[in-house]
Structure formats: structure tokens, C-alpha cells
Amino acid sequence: MKNPLLILCLFLLPLLLGGCFDQKELEEQAFIVSIGVDNTNQKGVFRFTFQIANPEVGNSASGTSANEPTQEVISVLGTDFLTATNAANATVAKQISLNQSRILIVSEKLARSTDFIYLMQSAPSTVDIKLNAQLVVSKEDAEKYIRHNKPQLESRPHKYYQYMLDRAKETGIIPDAPIVRYFQITEGDADLFIAPYTTTEEENPKFGEEDHYKAGEIPVNGKNQTQFMGSAVFKEGQMIGTLTGEETRFCLMFDSTLTQKDIIASYTDPVKPEFQVAGRLEINNVDVNVNYLKDKQSTIDVYVNYSLNVYAIPSTVNYMKNTEKQRLLEKSINKQIGERADNFIKKTQEEYRAQPFYWSLHVRSKFLNIPEYEKADWMNKVYPNAKVNIHLELRGLEFGKIMRESEIKEVRD
Amino acid sequence: MFPWQKNKTEAIEKRKVRKISRNMKDNVAYIEEQYSFGVNFDFESRSLQGPAAKYHLFFYTTTVSTKQLNDDIIKPLLASKKPIPIDRIVTVSSLNSIKNMDDVEKGLNIGSVIIFQDGVAEGFEASIPDFKHRAIEKADNERTVKGPKDSFTESVTTNISMIRKKMPSKDLIVESIDVGVRPVDPVSLVYTRDLVNEKVLENIRNRIKKITVDNIRNVEVLEQFLEERPRSLFPTLLYTERPDNAANYVSEGFVVIMMDNSSSCLIAPMTIWGFFHSPEDIYLRWAFGNFSRIVRAMAYLITLFISAAYIAITNYHSQLVPIDLLLAIAASRERVPLPITFEVLLMEVAFELIREAGVRIPTPLGPTIGIVGALILGQAAVEANIVSPIVVILVALSGLSSFTAANYSINHTLRISRFLFIIAASFFGVLSLLGAITIWLTYVVSLNSFGVSYFSPATPHTKSSDGTYFRKLLKNVKWRPGYLKPKDMDKQ
Structure with a gap:
């Protein structure tokens, strides 16, 4: 304590020895917007595709060069995320930073292979990768997908993914699938994980009801063929099938951990069945009640409250003023949704023998301890044999802005 | 001797x-x-x-x-x-x-x-004295929109008369103590007899009497002789030029120290909150006064931490920044030759130069400084790719915010602390920034002003008007500041 200068020096020593240990200037980093992974012929070796954003594009600062491309896409081979970034540094001058990438695209081929779960094991231990990045499955190779995806309106590539995923999640045609959920569900070993399904290749497009598609089946004319629709189903960390947009909506509808804001869908007009009634469906509340019976068939009651805002009644049936017809419409819609939902649940019970609704959350509380729960085997024994009852309740019915439909007969006299 | x-x-x-x-x-x-x-x-x-x-x-x-x-x-x-x-x-x-x-x-x-x-x-x-002094003018350094406009002038008799006018009471005592020898200068202590804590008053008296220097001409010099820690970043006496502010403090049990030849007075003892409260907080209606306190609180945080946080986050924690902002920062930094830390320090120093020059510059030359400051240091530095525009925004913001401080003494504290935090943040990012903040706060809490804890009534907690962060409705203010131990706590 005699020499204050010495003490000061001792204080400064750790600072000097530490020497800005983790510091990296922003302009010395290359920010990866999306990561694509494909499998190769070699087991354990993957092809990683990195889409790097060019910060100078879309910036109004003076003196920036206008002719640079918005992004650079490079593909390298590697065994896990970090080694791949290292390999990519062979061509990219800056340090590759994965911490801003919000989307991890995996080809369907890789997702269906047994290698996939091994690849994913390296994701959480890679400090850079955010666990809330979305896991997306592409129909074609991820590299091809990234190279083909050419958004027309968004000058910066990350914007496209951000808006696309956000909007598609709101409408419920694709699920919210952060990487962390993949791990939660896979390790929980009781439910199915669903991830958005996407493609840039159009394949036998056909017109159907708005959500009866999977990615690639939607007839869209335009420069960018990228489509996000439906979802890929993972069982025990491996992809086993795909769901259409409608089925994905059911998944979200019955899952109390996920939200969807507005589903615009059309249903058959009960009065004039050749027409459709289109409206916005809003789920208010989902309640799942599992009645677990040991050695007997368990029952699962799902209570869904929703409200409907009818936008289009092409049949010009006057539902607005006629409460009886409204009741008819309500019944019909409940029946339509219920039938489709029942079919879907049957499909999950028979085909997948597991459910993508995260219902294991509601059954866990029925057991005293974990060994008992594991012994009951929700995934393999309880759910596939359970009786599922869907109770739909329409809480509010509204009709757009107008109070009545045009009297087409009178117009056409 | x-x-x-x-x-x-x-x-x-x-x-x-x-x-x-x-x-x-x-x-x-x-x-x-x-x-x-x-x-x-x-x-x-x-x-x-x-x-x-x-x-x-x-x-x-x-x-x-x-x-x-x-x-x-x-x-x-x-x-x-x-x-x-x-x-x-x-x-x-x-x-x-x-x-x-x-x-x-x-x-x-x-x-x-x-x-x-x-x-x-x-x-x-x-x-029949006729010493020449300035007339009573508007308060220049502590302006308010609502509230009295007069300020102290360089005559102690005029100043005391202004306080007496605000507090016409026989309990208002103006005590005189001599300080110095060549010549002897009287120091006036103004306090309310039935409120002031005798120990505090005795402490102040003793410290004034103990001064052995030849002469002390004004309270600005006296302040430095009275302070317990003259080297500290934190002022422990409130320096105000507003007689209404002084009168408000006297009626709470504080002691006002005045001298001839000073157009301000000192108020002791003072806690850190006194520097952040403006007399206008009381004059404004409850909602407006508290709103201006929120704005000021934000300004203090901005001025202390924004540059440091920018350095810490961009250098060490880029995953915290939304990608759009990150790309914008990266793009603007593409051609800047300096590392972020030096870039920020450069602009902060430039701002300090403008400020210092602004104070010293003769009035007729005033507009020049505006042009030089705004154009050369702002616009031209960005166009020449010396600094990135975001840093100019940050430094302007933190510089501007430092002047929302209700008191000029604390303004220096904030600005110097800011440099400490910037340097701290540049070592290990948020980790070292938080370390610096912890040490800084520990130091502030440890301070004393004439025997009163610097952070009271927040810590140690004492009964008070509860107006530390937000002020109450005036009719709900029940107590005088308890950390002063006034003779009469009850305000109602």
C-alpha cells in the first residue's frame, strides 16, 4: 500500500494482459444471413452454404459503392458449423459471424437421413448460432434453394426471410420452429416437431382451397418462385413426412404453446353448397384435457374457441340479418373444421403414431414422477390408441363492413 | 506557527x-x-x-x-x-x-x-456604503420557464434581502463568520433557527473557521476549501444562483453559505439527488414536473452510457444488435480508418473542444464556433470518412443530454464519468463496463457531505419527502428530509 503507482499498475495489468480478448470490429465480420446444409455422399460430411449479406447495399451513406451485389453465396464442405466457417474463410476475407443468421435451411434429403440429428448436435455448442433461428426444410438441395431464391422487393436478403417467416407464421401456414424447439421436442421424445417447408421449384401446380397445398404446388406467376407452405414432420429428430398448409394450421390450432393470428380460409356455403364462404378465423383459446387411464383407452378433449369474420359470401345468401341462417353457417363450419381435424388426427395416430401438438405437456402432470411417465409411454402406447374429441365453439360471428349482400336478381333484371 | x-x-x-x-x-x-x-x-x-x-x-x-x-x-x-x-x-x-x-x-x-x-x-x-454591483438579472445558468426569474448578484446584502423577501420570518438567521486575514472576508450562513440541525451547522462553522488561507474572495473558492474530498468527481455542495432555490432549501433545514462578490450561493449538506432536481420540478404541475424528471433521467443515462454501450456492443456483443442496424453500422464503418473506440473518443474530444471554446469565445465571434463545430466536425468529418455518421449522432446525443443536468457542477461529473465508462467498455465490453459502473456506484455511495450520506434518502433509507425519483403531489409531502435530522420533521 506504499506506492499508489504500483497499485495502479497492478490494476492495469489484467486489462493489458486481457487485451480486448474477444473484440472484433464490425466491418471485419461477414454476417451470415442464412445457412444451408446438404448431405454429401460421404457420411458425416456436409455441404454448408452461407449467404453473406453485403452491408453496403441498401445504405444511403454517401460514398458507398452502388454496383456491389446484395449478397454472396458460398458453399463449402465441413463436418459441423464451425469447421465450415473456417473453410469458407478460404474465399471470404472477413471473419464469418453466424450470430445474425435467423434461418437454417436443411434439405429434405438431409432431414430424412439419420445423419441429421448428428449434425444438429453441433448447433447448440456453436456459440455463434442463435437458438431462436428458424429451422426450415427445403424440398430441393439447400444450396440450390439459396441460390435460386431471388426476392424481388427486398434489397437485403435477410429482410425477405424475416418478413416471409413472420407473415407466414401469422397466417399459420407454416409453424414457428426455432432450433431450440427442435431440441426440446426431440429430447422430450413424446411429440412430433414440425418445421416450415419451402421450395423454389414449382411442381405440378393445381388450384385447391387456399391452404390445401404443400410448398411447390401453389400456382404462382412471378419472378421469384420461392414458396413457404406446409411443414416437415420430424419424429425423434428425423424427418418422416410433410404436412399441407391446412394440416399445419390444425397443428397450430391445437397446440397451446403456439399462436396464430389470422387464418383466412374458405368453407362450403351450407345454403348453396356450390359456393364457398371465405372468412378470417381467429383462435381465441385452446384448452386440452387429457384423461389418462392406465391400461385402458385414454381420452383427449380439445376445446377450441374461435371467432369468425366472414369477408366474402359469393352466393349472396343473406347471413347477416338472418340468425337462423347464421346458426346454420356456424354448424356447418364447425362440422367442416371438425371433420378435417378428425381426419388429420386419425392420420397422425395411424401414419405417424405420434402427434405434433405438444400435447405431452398436458399429460405430464398426470404422473407423479418421471419414471412412471416414461413407463406409460405416451408416444408409442397412449396417444396412438387414445380417443380424441375436438370441441369447436364459435364465439363471435362478424360480417365485414357491409350489412347486406347485393340483390343480384334485382341487379340483373 | x-x-x-x-x-x-x-x-x-x-x-x-x-x-x-x-x-x-x-x-x-x-x-x-x-x-x-x-x-x-x-x-x-x-x-x-x-x-x-x-x-x-x-x-x-x-x-x-x-x-x-x-x-x-x-x-x-x-x-x-x-x-x-x-x-x-x-x-x-x-x-x-x-x-x-x-x-x-x-x-x-x-x-x-x-x-x-x-x-x-x-x-x-x-x-453610507455605495459599492457598485450588478443589478438583479435573470438567472442565466439555471433557467426555468415557469417560476421566479431573478438571480443572485455580486452583493451579499442584495442577495440576503432577496432571501428575506422570500422568507419573511424572525427564525431566518443570517450569521456571519470571518475567514482569511488579508483582508478579512465575512461569510454569511443563512438558516432557519428552528429547523437546522445544530451538528451540521456546527460542522460547517468549524470548517469555515479552520480555513487558514490568507483570503477567500467568493463562494466558488470557499467551496473548494469546505469540501471533504476536493479531488472527488462529485460535488458535495450545491452551487446555485437562484434565490428561490436557496430559500426552498433553507425552509427544508439546509444551510446556505453566501459571500460578497459571488452571484451564487452554496447549499450544504447536499446529496446527489439535489443535483438532479430542478426547482422547476416543484413549480410545474405534478404530471409535467415528473415528466421532465423522466426526460432528465433518460438524458443522464444517455450521456453516461450511450457511447460506452455502443463500443461494448459493437466490439464484443454484435449478436445483440438487430441485423438491419448492424449492417447499417458495418456499412458506415467500411471506409472509416479508426477502430470504433478511437472513433468515439475522437468525436467526444471534439465535442469537448467545441464546448470549451463555446464558453470562452467572445460573444461577437460566437456564430463562428457554430459553423466550425457543426460543419467541419460533423458533416465534413463524415464525408471525409474519418468518422461514421452513427458516431456523430451518438456523440451529439450524449453531449446534448449532458446539458439537461439541472446543475452545472454535476454536468462535469457526468461528462468525465462518461470518458471513464468509454475506456472501461473498450477493454472487455459489457463485462468491464458493468465492473466500472459497480466501482463508480460504490464510490458514490461511500461519499459524505457534512456528515450526510451522499445517496440518502435512497440509501441509507430515511424518511423524506419521497421525492427522490418522482415527486409527490405537494399536499402529500409530509416530511422534511430525514437525513438532515431537522428539528422539526413534520411539514404539515
């Missing part, structure tokens, strides 16, 4: 004991010699031959009112036909009898006229 101090005290003692002589000639010769009459051009020694007696007047022509001197002293003296005592002739409100030469000196120094009568071993001091 040092020899030179001994000499000084001896001379003073000698003056004190010298009595006024019955022989006026002796007195006149002594005083004329003492005051270098003839060399000292404004020292006047004048003899008057009245009809009844002989008088002699001493005064400084520059410090007494000539009109009063003529009308109230010289005229009556010359007119009096009978040899009656001076105190029955002179028509001045303040007239004291003096016995020794020390009183003569004191009287002359405060602008009195000293009157001797031949054959009387007694002098008279007629106080």
Missing part, C-alpha cells in the same frame, strides 16, 4: 489595541500614515471647521455615497451651532461609536465614513 503568520497577527493585534486619542491631531496623523494618504488617491482625509467644533472625516471616495455624505453628514455638522455630540447631529441611519483603530479600519473597509471630533476620545462610524 510560521514566522510570517506571526508577523501578520502581531500587526493586527497592535492595531486592535491602539485606542482613539483625545487629541485629534494624533489620530489624523496616525490614520493618514496608516492609509498612505496622498498615495492612495481615493482615500480622503478632510477636516471640517464647524461653528461649534472641529471635525475630521475619513472615507474612501469610491465606496461611500457622495450624496448622503453631503446631505446627512457634512451639512448637519457645519450647521450645528452648539457643541453637541456627533450622534445627535448626523442624520445617518447607521451610526456607531468606535473606540479603537481596528474599528476604524473595519468601518472604512465596509464603506463607512469615520468622524472624529476634536477633544473627544471617541470616533463615529457612519455607514
Whole structure:
């Protein structure tokens, strides 16, 4: 304590020895917007595709060069995320930073292979990768997908993914699938994980009801063929099938951990069945009640409250003023949704023998301890044999802005 | 005691004991010699031959009112036909009898006229001071929109009169303590007798008495002698130029320290909150006052931490930044040659230069600084790719925010602390920034102002008006600040 200068020096020593240990200037980093992974012929070796954003594009600062491309896409081979970034540094001058990438695209081929779960094991231990990045499955190779995806309106590539995923999640045609959920569900070993399904290749497009598609089946004319629709189903960390947009909506509808804001869908007009009634469906509340019976068939009651805002009644049936017809419409819609939902649940019970609704959350509380729960085997024994009852309740019915439909007969006299 | 101090005290003692002589000639010769009459051009020694007696007047022509001197002293003296005592002739409100030469000196120094009568071993001091000082002007440094506009001026009598006007009460005491020796300067302590804590008052008195320096001309200098830790970044006395602010504090039990030649006063003891509260908070309606407190609180945080946080986040924690902002920052930094830390420091120093120059620059040259500052340092530096525009925004923001501080003393504290945090953040990012903040806060909490904890009433918690962060409705304010231990806690 005699020499204050010495003490000061001792204080400064750790600072000097530490020497800005983790510091990296922003302009010395290359920010990866999306990561694509494909499998190769070699087991354990993957092809990683990195889409790097060019910060100078879309910036109004003076003196920036206008002719640079918005992004650079490079593909390298590697065994896990970090080694791949290292390999990519062979061509990219800056340090590759994965911490801003919000989307991890995996080809369907890789997702269906047994290698996939091994690849994913390296994701959480890679400090850079955010666990809330979305896991997306592409129909074609991820590299091809990234190279083909050419958004027309968004000058910066990350914007496209951000808006696309956000909007598609709101409408419920694709699920919210952060990487962390993949791990939660896979390790929980009781439910199915669903991830958005996407493609840039159009394949036998056909017109159907708005959500009866999977990615690639939607007839869209335009420069960018990228489509996000439906979802890929993972069982025990491996992809086993795909769901259409409608089925994905059911998944979200019955899952109390996920939200969807507005589903615009059309249903058959009960009065004039050749027409459709289109409206916005809003789920208010989902309640799942599992009645677990040991050695007997368990029952699962799902209570869904929703409200409907009818936008289009092409049949010009006057539902607005006629409460009886409204009741008819309500019944019909409940029946339509219920039938489709029942079919879907049957499909999950028979085909997948597991459910993508995260219902294991509601059954866990029925057991005293974990060994008992594991012994009951929700995934393999309880759910596939359970009786599922869907109770739909329409809480509010509204009709757009107008109070009545045009009297087409009178117009056409 | 040092020899030179001994000499000084001896001379003073000698003056004190010298009595006024019955022989006026002796007195006149002594005083004329003492005051270098003839060399000292404004020292006047004048003899008057009245009809009844002989008088002699001493005064400084520059410090007494000539009109009063003529009308109230010289005229009556010359007119009096009978040899009656001076105190029955002179028509001045303040007239004291003096016995020794020390009183003569004191009287002359405060602008009195000293009157001797031949054959009387007694002098008279007629106080007719006319020291020149500024008129009462608007408060320039602590402006408010709503509330009184007057400010202290460089005359302590005027200043005290302003406080008396605001608090007309017999309990308002103005106590005077002398400080220094050449010359002696009086320090006035203003407090409310039935509120002030005696221990605090005694503490202040003692510290003033202990000052051994030759002279202290104003409270700005006095402040540094009174402070417990003069090297500290944190001021422990509130320096204010607003009489309403001073009066508010006095009525809470605080002590106001005043001196002549200062257009401000000191308020002691002070906690850190006093520097963040503006008198306008009380004048504004409840919602508006609290809104302005929120704005100021934000400004303090911005000025302390925004540059440091920017450095920490961009250098070490880029995953915290939304990608759009990150790309914008990266793009703007593409051509900047300096690392972020130096870029920020460069701009912060540039801002400090503008500020310092702005204070010192003569008014006619004022607009130049605006052009130089705004154009060259802002626009041109960005266009020349020396700094990125985001840094200019940040530094402007933190510089601007530092001036929302309700008190000028704390403004320096904030600005210097900011540099500490910037440097801290550049070492290990948020980790070292948080470390620096912890040490900084620990230090602040450990401070004391005249025996009062610097962070009270927040910590240690005491009963108070509960107006530390947000003020209450005035009718709900029940207590005076408990950390002062006033004689009367109850406000209602």
C-alpha cells in the first residue's frame, strides 16, 4: 500500500494482459444471413452454404459503392458449423459471424437421413448460432434453394426471410420452429416437431382451397418462385413426412404453446353448397384435457374457441340479418373444421403414431414422477390408441363492413 | 506557527489595541500614515471647521455615497451651532461609536465614513456604503420557464434581502463568520433557527473557521476549501444562483453559505439527488414536473452510457444488435480508418473542444464556433470518412443530454464519468463496463457531505419527502428530509 503507482499498475495489468480478448470490429465480420446444409455422399460430411449479406447495399451513406451485389453465396464442405466457417474463410476475407443468421435451411434429403440429428448436435455448442433461428426444410438441395431464391422487393436478403417467416407464421401456414424447439421436442421424445417447408421449384401446380397445398404446388406467376407452405414432420429428430398448409394450421390450432393470428380460409356455403364462404378465423383459446387411464383407452378433449369474420359470401345468401341462417353457417363450419381435424388426427395416430401438438405437456402432470411417465409411454402406447374429441365453439360471428349482400336478381333484371 | 503568520497577527493585534486619542491631531496623523494618504488617491482625509467644533472625516471616495455624505453628514455638522455630540447631529441611519483603530479600519473597509471630533476620545462610524454591483438579472445558468426569474448578484446584502423577501420570518438567521486575514472576508450562513440541525451547522462553522488561507474572495473558492474530498468527481455542495432555490432549501433545514462578490450561493449538506432536481420540478404541475424528471433521467443515462454501450456492443456483443442496424453500422464503418473506440473518443474530444471554446469565445465571434463545430466536425468529418455518421449522432446525443443536468457542477461529473465508462467498455465490453459502473456506484455511495450520506434518502433509507425519483403531489409531502435530522420533521 506504499506506492499508489504500483497499485495502479497492478490494476492495469489484467486489462493489458486481457487485451480486448474477444473484440472484433464490425466491418471485419461477414454476417451470415442464412445457412444451408446438404448431405454429401460421404457420411458425416456436409455441404454448408452461407449467404453473406453485403452491408453496403441498401445504405444511403454517401460514398458507398452502388454496383456491389446484395449478397454472396458460398458453399463449402465441413463436418459441423464451425469447421465450415473456417473453410469458407478460404474465399471470404472477413471473419464469418453466424450470430445474425435467423434461418437454417436443411434439405429434405438431409432431414430424412439419420445423419441429421448428428449434425444438429453441433448447433447448440456453436456459440455463434442463435437458438431462436428458424429451422426450415427445403424440398430441393439447400444450396440450390439459396441460390435460386431471388426476392424481388427486398434489397437485403435477410429482410425477405424475416418478413416471409413472420407473415407466414401469422397466417399459420407454416409453424414457428426455432432450433431450440427442435431440441426440446426431440429430447422430450413424446411429440412430433414440425418445421416450415419451402421450395423454389414449382411442381405440378393445381388450384385447391387456399391452404390445401404443400410448398411447390401453389400456382404462382412471378419472378421469384420461392414458396413457404406446409411443414416437415420430424419424429425423434428425423424427418418422416410433410404436412399441407391446412394440416399445419390444425397443428397450430391445437397446440397451446403456439399462436396464430389470422387464418383466412374458405368453407362450403351450407345454403348453396356450390359456393364457398371465405372468412378470417381467429383462435381465441385452446384448452386440452387429457384423461389418462392406465391400461385402458385414454381420452383427449380439445376445446377450441374461435371467432369468425366472414369477408366474402359469393352466393349472396343473406347471413347477416338472418340468425337462423347464421346458426346454420356456424354448424356447418364447425362440422367442416371438425371433420378435417378428425381426419388429420386419425392420420397422425395411424401414419405417424405420434402427434405434433405438444400435447405431452398436458399429460405430464398426470404422473407423479418421471419414471412412471416414461413407463406409460405416451408416444408409442397412449396417444396412438387414445380417443380424441375436438370441441369447436364459435364465439363471435362478424360480417365485414357491409350489412347486406347485393340483390343480384334485382341487379340483373 | 510560521514566522510570517506571526508577523501578520502581531500587526493586527497592535492595531486592535491602539485606542482613539483625545487629541485629534494624533489620530489624523496616525490614520493618514496608516492609509498612505496622498498615495492612495481615493482615500480622503478632510477636516471640517464647524461653528461649534472641529471635525475630521475619513472615507474612501469610491465606496461611500457622495450624496448622503453631503446631505446627512457634512451639512448637519457645519450647521450645528452648539457643541453637541456627533450622534445627535448626523442624520445617518447607521451610526456607531468606535473606540479603537481596528474599528476604524473595519468601518472604512465596509464603506463607512469615520468622524472624529476634536477633544473627544471617541470616533463615529457612519455607514453610507455605495459599492457598485450588478443589478438583479435573470438567472442565466439555471433557467426555468415557469417560476421566479431573478438571480443572485455580486452583493451579499442584495442577495440576503432577496432571501428575506422570500422568507419573511424572525427564525431566518443570517450569521456571519470571518475567514482569511488579508483582508478579512465575512461569510454569511443563512438558516432557519428552528429547523437546522445544530451538528451540521456546527460542522460547517468549524470548517469555515479552520480555513487558514490568507483570503477567500467568493463562494466558488470557499467551496473548494469546505469540501471533504476536493479531488472527488462529485460535488458535495450545491452551487446555485437562484434565490428561490436557496430559500426552498433553507425552509427544508439546509444551510446556505453566501459571500460578497459571488452571484451564487452554496447549499450544504447536499446529496446527489439535489443535483438532479430542478426547482422547476416543484413549480410545474405534478404530471409535467415528473415528466421532465423522466426526460432528465433518460438524458443522464444517455450521456453516461450511450457511447460506452455502443463500443461494448459493437466490439464484443454484435449478436445483440438487430441485423438491419448492424449492417447499417458495418456499412458506415467500411471506409472509416479508426477502430470504433478511437472513433468515439475522437468525436467526444471534439465535442469537448467545441464546448470549451463555446464558453470562452467572445460573444461577437460566437456564430463562428457554430459553423466550425457543426460543419467541419460533423458533416465534413463524415464525408471525409474519418468518422461514421452513427458516431456523430451518438456523440451529439450524449453531449446534448449532458446539458439537461439541472446543475452545472454535476454536468462535469457526468461528462468525465462518461470518458471513464468509454475506456472501461473498450477493454472487455459489457463485462468491464458493468465492473466500472459497480466501482463508480460504490464510490458514490461511500461519499459524505457534512456528515450526510451522499445517496440518502435512497440509501441509507430515511424518511423524506419521497421525492427522490418522482415527486409527490405537494399536499402529500409530509416530511422534511430525514437525513438532515431537522428539528422539526413534520411539514404539515
